[in-house]
Structures are given as structure tokens and as C-alpha cells.
Amino acid sequence: MSRFSFAVALLLMAAPCLAAQGGRRSDRSTPEQRKTETIRTTSQRLTRLSSRPDASQENRSLVQKVSSLLERSRQATAGSYLLDRLESAMDDLLDAGEDIFESRLDLRDRQGNRDRQQDAVEARRTTVRELERSYFRIQQGDYFARQSQESDASEYILVARRLYQLARAAYDAGDYVAARGLSEASQKVIDALESLAQAAVPIPEPPRLPEN
């Protein structure tokens, strides 16, 4: 076997190991590395969201909230429960921004095509269920807002309610796709608030049943 052949063979043998090592890099990475990576990807998503041609108030609010949480994440201890919940909240808010944007883009793309919806009845039923879920989540938002102890917690509920109202308007207009997107965005805002409530400490001790 020539030196070249040996090198190729060695490379081929090592390739799966290297590939496996690269694929598990997140698993084996340190908490600091994971934190850096999360902040990086979140910053990229935030930049993408803020650069979208959507000047709506909801979008601005979401960008502002994510920016604020991102700043808190930078100061949070790597690998902590707090950082985990802040990451979850930021993800939810960025997802909500994507949903809003896609709902509106989708709305523009669907101009004049509503009649071609294949299963309008099913779409309507699904949208109604989604709207009900959003309404119920907004009701939970009051509790999460109290528990989160965030000074701007009420703004999350305001944004969620506004998105729910937009979803209702889209539903009334027969645009079920947009209604579902906005409804999901509303739920994700509450999800973010829920994550912030989970991040708040201390958590009240749940009652215990007798041992016997």
C-alpha cells in the first residue's frame, strides 16, 4: 500500500468518527459553548426578523422583547435553568414573528385564490379550534404574568390579544390560513410568557398529600 493509499484509507476510516464527532458537537459541547451558539443563532434570527418589511406594532414589540431577553441571556449563567427558560421564551417570540410575517405574506399570495380552497369546511373547523385554544391561552396569560414578575408582562398579553383579534378578523374575512397563523403567533407569545413565569423563582411549593 502506497503512502497515498494508506492516507486515503486512514481518512476513510476516520471520516465516520470525525463526522460523528461533529454531529455530537452540541452534546459534548460545554455549557458556555452552547450559550454562545444560542446567542449567536438567536441574534441572527432577530436580525432577520427586524429586517423584514413588516412595520406592524406587534412586530416591533416582539423585536424589542427578544432584544431585551437576549441581553438578559448574555448575563445568565451558562447551563442554568434560567437561561434555558429565556432561550425558550426567545424562540417562542421569534417563532411568533415568523408566523405573523408568513401569515401576511401568505395573505398577499392568496389574493383572489380563496375559492380554490379544497376543504373549506375542514379549514374552518380547524381554525375555530385554534382560535379557541388561543383564547384559552390568553386567559392563562393573566396567571403567568403575575407569576413571571416581569415589569412588562402585561405587554405580552396585550400583544397576544391584539394578534388574537387580528386572527378573528381574518377568520371573519374567510382567510383561515392567516387566521391560524396569527392565532398560533398569539399562543406563542403566551408560551414565551409561560417560560418567563417558569423562570421566575421561587416557585410556590405545591401541596403534598398525606403519605398513607
Added chain:
Amino acid sequence: MAWYAPDSFRAQGIIIGLASLSMAALAVMLVQDAWDSSRTTLEQATQQQCAAAARELREQFAERASLLGAAAGTLRFEAEDVSLRGLSAAVLRSYENVEGGFLLGSQKQVAGHIGRPDFPGSQHFDDVAARLVAGLGAQASTSPNLILDHVVDGTNLLVGAAVRVDSHDAVAFTLKRLPGANDPAAQRRRWWLAGLVLSGLLGLGGIVSISIRLRQGVATLNSGLSRLERDFNYRLPSISGDFGKVAEAINRMAVVRGSLETTLRRQDRLAALGKVVAGVAHEIRNPLNALSLTLELLERRVRKGLATGDEAREAILEVERLERILSRLLAFGRPEMENRHVQNLQPLLERVLRVVDDQSRRKHVHVTLAEPGPMQLQADVDALAIEQVLINILLNAIDASPEGGVVKVHVAAESQGVRIEVHDKGPAIPDGIRDHLFDPYFTTKESGTGLGLAVSLEIVCHHGGTIDFESGDSGTTFILKLPANGNHV
């Protein structure tokens, strides 16, 4: 605005009606409250409420779990607890004073529990609540059905419900605390209060009934008395109750009064008959005097052999006058003027003066006929009737005149008849009797009957004339107006 008077039946009825309505509303509210507060009712209603809340918790838990999918259970328990508390808070806000949550895993760990802020310490179970929830969880985890249970804690009652969340190792439970629901004394008090108010309501109903009967009774009596005023033979209808006794008493009184009136009427008739007899005597006394004088004169002349037919004729005339006076007295109230015609008043006045001549001589009163005399004056009269009127007026004037006084008779023509005035110098007629001078049977004389001027007024009125008087310090003047040709003056 008679209804507004506070003492009117209508106003009292309105006040009592309003009070009754208020009392009825209060009674209904108290009975409803007592019923709702009874332990059985309260427990059933609370069980239904807890059951509905537990079912809704189960549904929301299942939906959340299905949405989370594999992500469920990756969070630490504290975070899961917060999420479930939010879910419980959203569900239980529709159920007043219901607390609840979930029992997770085989250890039945309590999660997502929302207590009531108005029950201090309910965030953490007390022993009683913990026992109830543990019992519910144990039963629900092995049963597909909803489990209902309750625990008595002194006077308080705890009602709970639990249901297993299918395909998940969880149980949704709810709990409601009912302070005082197991207090029999409080229950009794409520029923006693409701009973008292109901008794009061019955009393008010009685008052309303009495008020209505009172009003109807008074109305019946009122209308009956009004009819009795018009028809004394009418008798009030029989009414039940105390008003019936009043109606019977009024009917008895009407019978007695009718009997009394009959008696009085008989007595009045007898008295009137006596007065009429006295009046007749009065009326015929004057012609009888004249007849007596004429007969005396005739007797003296017959004795002297100087008798002529004049005195006898005079006597016959007086007898005829007596007969006609009697006829008219019998027909008092419906005098007839059979001999009425236009005639010269001169002979009439001369006859009158002759009749009163004897009376005036006895009283030394001079009766004069003032100039110009009635030579050419005529009137449409019944001579005998008008003579009677003038004799009555002249005799009254002579009686009223002082001794030696003068009574003047003045006759004059008027536009539609004749005016005759009789003036005396006597004292003025007192004010108190002026309005009664022409009343029948009114007299100020001991021997009078009170018929003279009453009869005179009637005679003059039937002639279409008038009779009046003026009286003052200078004396009294009776003014007689008679029609010249049958018309009224």
C-alpha cells in the same frame, strides 16, 4: 285627589298592597335562600359545579399533553407546575370559589393547584382537604368515571370531584369549601325566619282581605242609605258579617221611623184641623158681628114700627157672605174666583169700611179714605175675596194703631192696575217676624189664628196681584196691587 287622603280606603289599600308586595318578595327571597342553603341542595349544586370543573380540567390537560407531545415531561417539576397552574387558573376562573389541580404519577403528586384567595391557607391543603383529595385521587385513578365525595369538618363542608385523564397518568381534581353549610342551627334559623315572614305575609293578607270587605261593606251601606233617603220604603240588602248587623239596625231604625212618622202625621193632621177650625171661627166672626148689629138695628126698628126691607136685605147679604167665606175656607189652597170681573172699587171699599166701622169705633181709631178717592178706578176682582183681604189688612192696622190714631186708605191708578195702600201709625213690625208675616198659622196675637194674611196673600196671588208692606218708625203701610183687566200686575 280624594284617593290621596291618607284616611281614605284607597290610599290605605295602596299602602297595604305595597307592603304586601314587599313582604311577599322578602318571603320568596328568604325561602329561596333557606332552600338553597339547605345542605342537600347546596351539596348537590356544589357537586355539579365541581364535576363540571374537573371535566374541563381533564380536557384541557389532555389537549395540552397532546400538543406538547414528546416535549411533555422534559421540564423540571417546578416549571411543569407553573404551566399547569396557569391552565387551572384559566379553567377555574369560570367556577366561583372552586379550587383544583392535578395529581401526577403514581405518587399522586399535586401539581397545578389553584387555591382560593378568600380561604387563607388553601394554597396548602389542610388535613381535611388533603384527606378528601387523596381519597378522590385513589378512587379516580382506578375508575373511568367521575368520582364525587365530601367531607364534614365541624360546621363546614368540603365537596370534591375527581376524574382520571385517560392515557395519561394523571387525575384532575376540584374542591369547594362551604363554610357553615353543615350548621343545623343556622339552617333552623333560616327556616324560622322564612316562617316568620310567611306568617307576617299571611297576616298582611288578612288585613288586605279585611280592608276589601270593609270597603265593600261601607260602599253597600253608603249606596243603601242614599237610596233610603229617596225611598223610605227601601230596605238595605242583607250583608254577611258585622256590616250585616249594621244594615239590620238601619232597617229596624227605618221601620221605627216610618211608624213614628205615621203617628206624627196623624197628630199634625189633628193639630191642623184644630187650627183650621180656629181660622174658620176667625173668618166668620167679623161678618157675624156685622150681622148681629144689623139684626139688633132691625129689632129696634121693628119694635118702633120703622122697619124697612133694607136692614133685612143687609142681614141676608151678610149671611150670604158667611156662606161664601165658609166655602172658600173649605177650599183653602185652591180658591176659586167665580165672581171675578172688572168692577168699580167704590162700593167694595164702602162695604169694607162699614164692616170695620164697629171695630174702629171701639178702638177710637179713625179710618179715612184719602183723596183722590176711587171714584173712577176699576179692577178685575172678585169683590167678596178682595173685601176679605182689605178687611184683614184694615183690622190689623186698627189693632196696631194707638188709641185715637188714624188709619189712612189711599187708592191710586197704576200703569197696569190699581194700587191700594193702608197706612197706620203703629209701631214698626219687628225684624224677626217680617219674613213670617204671610206664613200660614203665624200670629203674634193671643186670639189670632195666623190665617188672615196667609189667606189674603193667596187671594191676591190668584188675582195676579201682589201684596207687600213697608214698616218703620213712621208706621206701617200695606201695599196691595190689583190688575185692571185680568192680567198680572
